[in-house]
Amino acid sequence: MTEAIIIGGGIAGPVAAMALRRAGIGATVYEAYPSGAEDIGAFMSIFPNGVDALAAIGAGHAVLDHAFPASGLEFFNGNGKRLATLPLVPGPQTITRTALVRALHAEAARRDIRIEHGARLTGASIEPDGRVTAHFADGRSATGDLLIGADGVHSRVRTLIDPAAPSPRFLGLRTICGYAPVPAEPGVYRMTYGRKAFFGCTASPEGETWWFANVPGPELSRAELRENSAAHWRDHAAGFYARDRAGVAELIRATTGRITPSNSYDLASLPRWSAGPMIVIGDAAHTAAPNAGHGASMAMEDAVVLAQCLRDHPVRAAFARFEEIRRPRVERLVATSARMGGRAAPGPVKRLLRDLMLPRLLAKRPRNSSAWLTEHHIEWAEVQ
Numbered sequence: 001m002t003e004a005i006i007i008g009g010g011i012a013g014p015v016a017a018m019a020l021r022r023a024g025i026g027a028t029v030y031e032a033y034p035s036g037a038e039d040i041g042a043f044m045s046i047f048p049n050g051v052d053a054l055a056a057i058g059a060g061h062a063v064l065d066h067a068f069p070a071s072g073l074e075f076f077n078g079n080g081k082r083l084a085t086l087p088l089v090p091g092p093q094t095i096t097r098t099a100l101v102r103a104l105h106a107e108a109a110r111r112d113i114r115i116e117h118g119a120r121l122t123g124a125s126i127e128p129d130g131r132v133t134a135h136f137a138d139g140r141s142a143t144g145d146l147l148i149g150a151d152g153v154h155s156r157v158r159t160l161i162d163p164a165a166p167s168p169r170f171l172g173l174r175t176i177c178g179y180a181p182v183p184a185e186p187g188v189y190r191m192t193y194g195r196k197a198f199f200g201c202t203a204s205p206e207g208e209t210w211w212f213a214n215v216p217g218p219e220l221s222r223a224e225l226r227e228n229s230a231a232h233w234r235d236h237a238a239g240f241y242a243r244d245r246a247g248v249a250e251l252i253r254a255t256t257g258r259i260t261p262s263n264s265y266d267l268a269s270l271p272r273w274s275a276g277p278m279i280v281i282g283d284a285a286h287t288a289a290p291n292a293g294h295g296a297s298m299a300m301e302d303a304v305v306l307a308q309c310l311r312d313h314p315v316r317a318a319f320a321r322f323e324e325i326r327r328p329r330v331e332r333l334v335a336t337s338a339r340m341g342g343r344a345a346p347g348p349v350k351r352l353l354r355d356l357m358l359p360r361l362l363a364k365r366p367r368n369s370s371a372w373l374t375e376h377h378i379e380w381a382e383v384q
Contacts, residue, residue: 001024001025001026002024002025002026002145002146002310002315003025003026003027003028003144003145004016004017004020004025004026004027004028004144004145004146004147004148004310005027005028005030005132005134005142005143005144005146005147005148006027006028006029006030006147006148006150007030007121007134007147007148007149007150007151007156007157008029008030008031008032008149008150008151008152008282008284009029009030009031009033009101009105009115009117010031010097010101010150010152011100011101011104011150011282011296011299011300012150012281012282012283012284012299012300012302012303013029013031013148013150013151013303014029014101014104014105014107014108014113014115015053015054015057015059015104015299015300015303015304016148016150016281016302016303016306016307017029017108017113017115018057018059018104018107018108018111018113019056019057019303019304019306019307019308020307020310021111021113022057022058022307022380023307023308023310023311024311025307025310025311027113027148028113028114028115028116028142028144029108029113029114029115029116030115030116030119030121030134030136030142031115031116031117031118031119032118032119032120032121032151033117033118034117034118035117042096042097042177042178042212042260042262043094043095043096043097043177043210043212044094044095044096044097044100044293044295044296045070045092045093045094045293045294045296045297046063046067046092046093046094046095046100046296046297046300047092047093047293047294047297047373047374048090048091048092048374048375049294049297049301049373049374049375049376049377050063050294050296050297050298050300050301051063051064051093052376052377052378053297053300053301053303053304053378054300054304056304056378056379056380057304057307057380059104059107061103061107062100062103062104062106062107063093063095063100063103064093065103066095066096066099066100066103067093067094067095067099068093068094068095068186068204068205069091069092069093069094069187070088070091070092070093070094070187070188070189070202071087071088071089071091071187071188072085072086072087072088072091072187072188072189073085073086073087073088073188073189073191074086074188074189074190074191075191075192075193075358076190076191076192076193076246077192077193077246077351077354077355078192078193078194078195078241078243078244078245078246078351079244079245079246080244080245080246080247081355083193083355083358083359084358084359086365088189090374092293094202094204094210100296116140118138119136119137119138119140120136120137120138121134121135121136121137121151121156121157122135122136122137122156123135123160124147124157124160124278126276126277127143130276130277131143131144131145131277132144132145132146132147132276132277132278134147145277145315146277146278146279146310146315147277147278147279148278148279148280148281148306149161149278149279149280149281149284149285150280150281150282150284150299150303151280151284152282152283152284153168153265153267153283153284153287154168155280155283155284157278157280157284158270158280158284158285160275160278161272161273161274161275161278161279161280162270162271162272162275165270165271165272166267166270166271167267168265168266168267168287169265169266169267169268170219170263170264170265171264171265171266171289172216172217172218172264173214173215173216173217173263173264174214174215174216174217174220174261174262174263174264175212175213175214175261175262175264175290176212176213176215176233176236176237176259176260176261176262177210177211177212177213177259177260177261177262178210178211178230178233178234178237178252178255178257178258178259178260179204179208179209179210179211179255179257179258180208180209180211180251180252180254180255180256181207181208181254181256182208182209182251182254183203183207183208183209184201184202184203184209185203186202186203186204186205187203188202188203189201189202190202192241192244192246192248193351193354193355194240194241194244194246194248195241195243195244195351196215196216196240196241196243197213197214197215197216197240197241198213198214199211199212199213199214199241199246199248200212201251209251211251211252211255213237213240213241213248213252214264214290215236215237215240219263220261220263225261225262225263228261230255230257230258230259233259233261234252234253234255234259235253237252237259238252238253264289264290265287265289266287266288266289266334266337266338267283267285267286267287267334268331268334268335268338269286269331269334270285270286273285273319273322273323273327274319274320274323276316277315277316279306279319279322281299281302281303281306282295282298282299282302282303283295283299285302285330286298286330286331286333286334287334288330288333288334288336288337288338289334289337289338289340290337291337291338291340292333292336292337292340292373294333294337294373298329298330298333301326301329301376301378302326302330304378304380305322305325305326305378305384306318306322308378308380308382308384309321309322309325309384311384312383312384313384321384322384325384329376332372333373336373
């Protein structure tokens with residue numbers, strides 16, 4: 001049996017392992033964090049195309065059993081004026097990263113897939129027979145027929161494939177997420193264009209408001225992001241909305257639990273996705289700005305399509321076919337998400353024009369304009 005080494009136990013890694021198992025290919029997942037990084041990150045949206053990808057391998061319940069749906073968008077300006085509403089049919093499922101990773105790991109374990117923790121990749125070597133050996137910081141090594149880098153935006157596998165690979169571009173923004181014990185209208189994402197920063201929130205069935213703030217600031221290291229307290233990030237985020245009258249600052253200040261900050265990046269086009277028996281998928285291959293909220297869904301699609309290609313072709317041909325199928329779609333998403341960002345804090349004249357034009361632009365928006373993205377379907381039995 002062909003054996004795969006998968007680097008990264010977040011989202012793309014376990015999904016790839018389950019899809020490969022369904023394709024008759026063995027896989028072991030190696031995760032750098034000692035506990036699987038379940039507590040890394042905040043919450044995310046999984047769109048219908050992501051749920052569809054999981055459903056293709058019988059794992060859609062990993063999202064649906066732990067998430068809650070949204071069916072609409074509401075847009076406001078910093079004064080609290082409603083600018084527009086937009087239905088989301090079908091809409092996204094909102095889930096914490098913790099719940100999703102735990103559900104994917106549990107489903108992988110149910111399928112007898114091994115996930116090795118505390119395995120931080122340091123390098124890889126190609127054996128005389130063409131197989132690949134992964135080397136880890138604790139002295140462990142693993143040899144397989146192929147190595148899949150599902151190790152995220154700061155991928156080590158990406159640099160092993162191409163030492164000259166471009167680095168992800170820091171967007172000058174941080175995304176700060178939190179949970180406020182404040183009830184709000186369920187089933188809707190409320191987006192606010194503040195004077196200085198963009199804000200979004202939705203309500204959980206338990207009566208909490210889950211919020212995110214995209215605020216400007218310099219890039220920080222992981223240690224710098226972690227070393228500041230929740231109170232620091234709460235006050236930092238609230239400060240960007242202090243002059244607004246949409247209730248955003250008050251909502252943020254009501255947050256009492258954990259607050260999660262992260263840098264925002266994109267990676268528009270990676271010249272090489274593979275080399276020899278190594279390949280990258282998900283954020284390791286293509287990173288979109290968070291505006292469209294499709295990073296996790298695209299990673300799930302990648303994982304399933306790669307398994308189909310490896311089921312139907314030898315390794316090198318499978319990699320080429322995978323890239324042929326996936327590159328146009330994911331690069332379109334990266335470009336779309338970048339356009340959605342715009343300026344976080346335009347001047348007063350541009351704010352006025354935006355407030356006037358946004359309702360008209362959304363009203364003219366074709367009803368199926370996002371169908372290419374959200375209605376994407378994977379048929380497992382289809383030959384790739």
